[in-house]
Amino acid sequence: MTNAIVTERLTKYYQSKAVVRDVTLQIPTGTVYGLLGRNGAGKSTLIKMLLGMVHPDRGRATLLGDHSENLKPATRARIAYLAENHPLYKWMTIEELIRFTRPFYSIWNEEFLRGILDHFALSSRSKIRRLSNGQRAQVSLAIALAPDPELLILDDPTLGLDTVVRRDFLESMVQLIQRRGRTILLSSHILGDVERIADRIGIMMDGVLRVDCPLDTFKQTVRRIIIDWPGEPVSLSTRQGVVSERIVGRRSELVTVGSPEEYAEAAISLGAITTDIVEMNLEDAFIAYTRGIPKPLPQLSQEAQLCSAP
Amino acid sequence: MLRALIWKEMREIWVIAAIGLAINYWIVLGAMGFPMGFSFSIPDSIPFGSNDSTIILVTMTSCLSAMILGWWQNYHEELRETRRFLFHRPINRQRIIAIKAFVGLSASLFIALIPSIHYALWAATPGTHPSPFYWWITKWYFIGLAAIPLLYLGGFLGGLFPNGPLNNSGGLSIIAGILSGLLVGMALENRMPETLFISIPTMVLLFVIGILHITKTRDIA
Numbered sequence: 001m002t003n004a005i006v007t008e009r010l011t012k013y014y015q016s017k018a019v020v021r022d023v024t025l026q027i028p029t030g031t032v033y034g035l036l037g038r039n040g041a042g043k044s045t046l047i048k049m050l051l052g053m054v055h056p057d058r059g060r061a062t063l064l065g066d067h068s069e070n071l072k073p074a075t076r077a078r079i080a081y082l083a084e085n086h087p088l089y090k091w092m093t094i095e096e097l098i099r100f101t102r103p104f105y106s107i108w109n110e111e112f113l114r115g116i117l118d119h120f121a122l123s124s125r126s127k128i129r130r131l132s133n134g135q136r137a138q139v140s141l142a143i144a145l146a147p148d149p150e151l152l153i154l155d156d157p158t159l160g161l162d163t164v165v166r167r168d169f170l171e172s173m174v175q176l177i178q179r180r181g182r183t184i185l186l187s188s189h190i191l192g193d194v195e196r197i198a199d200r201i202g203i204m205m206d207g208v209l210r211v212d213c214p215l216d217t218f219k220q221t222v223r224r225i226i227i228d229w230p231g232e233p234v235s236l237s238t239r240q241g242v243v244s245e246r247i248v249g250r251r252s253e254l255v256t257v258g259s260p261e262e263y264a265e266a267a268i269s270l271g272a273i274t275t276d277i278v279e280m281n282l283e284d285a286f287i288a289y290t291r292g293i294p295k296p297l298p299q300l301s302q303e304a305q306l307c308s309a310p
Numbered sequence: 311m312l313r314a315l316i317w318k319e320m321r322e323i324w325v326i327a328a329i330g331l332a333i334n335y336w337i338v339l340g341a342m343g344f345p346m347g348f349s350f351s352i353p354d355s356i357p358f359g360s361n362d363s364t365i366i367l368v369t370m371t372s373c374l375s376a377m378i379l380g381w382w383q384n385y386h387e388e389l390r391e392t393r394r395f396l397f398h399r400p401i402n403r404q405r406i407i408a409i410k411a412f413v414g415l416s417a418s419l420f421i422a423l424i425p426s427i428h429y430a431l432w433a434a435t436p437g438t439h440p441s442p443f444y445w446w447i448t449k450w451y452f453i454g455l456a457a458i459p460l461l462y463l464g465g466f467l468g469g470l471f472p473n474g475p476l477n478n479s480g481g482l483s484i485i486a487g488i489l490s491g492l493l494v495g496m497a498l499e500n501r502m503p504e505t506l507f508i509s510i511p512t513m514v515l516l517f518v519i520g521i522l523h524i525t526k527t528r529d530i531a
């Protein structure tokens with residue numbers, strides 16, 4: 001299987017701070033990859049480096065086999081990019097934007113584009129500046145899909161949209177972008193969005209790609225263990241793989257990375273009465289995993305091959 | 311593709327260009343005796359002569375509008391973040407910048423040349439004014455308009471690199487543009503054409519190198 005995106009130790013410093021550090025990543029063709037991370041985690045910088053808009057201080061990236069710092073126009077034509085906040089020329093009408101963009105592409109599916117505009121009930125005579133954030137996102141999507149791209153890079157496309165608009169936009173997007181062999185890199189801080197469409201995720205924290213594995217693997221790996229103790233709970237927070245611990249009365253709740261049975265057995269051996277292993281949704285798992293804790297986090301990709309390639 | 315880019319640039323700069331052209335025409339028409347409400351010309355001055363305030367004002371307006379135009383062409387893309395949209399189009403980035411500069415520079419020269427030529431034709435028409443007129447008098451003025459590309463390119467570079475040198479403002483490029491324009495003015499004042507023929511292409515070349523370098527290396531954050 002070929003890779004649509006490959007990065008090798010991609011690093012970027014602003015001043016002396018590493019905003020992206022040693023990101024090594026391979027996204028196979030046809031994958032829907034969700035790039036997660038809190039604000040300032042380095043997602044947008046990583047995406048801009050992939051698209052040759054930000055120059056890495058170290059490392060390299062290739063997109064569709066072409067070096068990202070020097071993407072050929074022919075390669076760029078095969079890549080759609082929905083930038084954060086959907087920057088479009090506000091003085092243009094939708095029709096003018098289409099007329100401006102179309103000549104750059106040798107492949108342009110006008111019928112599909114008009115279909116998307118119809119679907120979103122957008123008049124091509126509308127001025128971009130009069131559109132809401134959600135409508136601007138819809139126009140961006142329509143324009144991005146018209147050249148029938150092989151690779152879609154979506155940088156937080158639902159940022160700033162209200163819940164209803166976001167849901168509608170996402171559902172339409174899922175229908176529209178799905179095409180055999182099309183690779184999608186979706187960056188978002190809205191976990192529900194990613195959970196619904198991604199088959200592989202990456203989690204960035206402080207510029208480091210901490211997790212890179214199939215979505216299901218992540219959800220299976222990060223588990224909550226509820227432990228009941230006969231008396232004062234014994235703290236297990238110092239154990240390798242415990243990412244958070246909460247103690248309420250005689251009950252403790254651990255969030256662990258790795259085999260939850262091992263932690264449950266350890267708790268029993270320390271005198272726990274009962275243990276219960278609970279599956280978490282992506283949002284809970286993400287929050288537990290990325291919440292700041294005072295000790296170094298285990299890296300999933302290094303944890304006994306918990307996250308292997310799909 | 312080329313037409314689309316030219317059309318976009320023209321749409322984005324036409325207001326600045328129209329204001330520059332209108333001010334120049336206001337000055338020139340006033341000098342030509344049209345009732346413009348206010349005339350800047352000194353009575354009995356020779357058109358295109360050393361004491362002709364009309365051409366000085368037209369030069370100043372043209373230089374200022376060229377600098378603003380060059381700066382705005384890039385700065386508004388930065389301000390509105392549209393650079394991320396534009397630079398993802400499948401075309402060489404330097405080509406986009408070259409087309410931008412071509413359109414902006416053409417507009418800047420248009421703003422300066424059209425009223426100036428109109429004014430020169432009026433001055434060359436017998437009976438329109440009491441002073442003598444010879445076409446060679448206009449030579450130094452039109453040579454002096456070579457300062458316009460320098461100021462334009464200074465503004466262009468400043469807009470392209472708005473967090474560049476001089477307190478993260480890109481102001482150094484603009485100052486470089488102004489200084490190079492002043493150098494042209496001084497060379498003209500001292501009638502030093504050989505200085506101009508060497509310095510103008512050199513300065514243009516330096517600005518072009520700067521623009522291409524920034525286009526290639528600057529991060530679009």
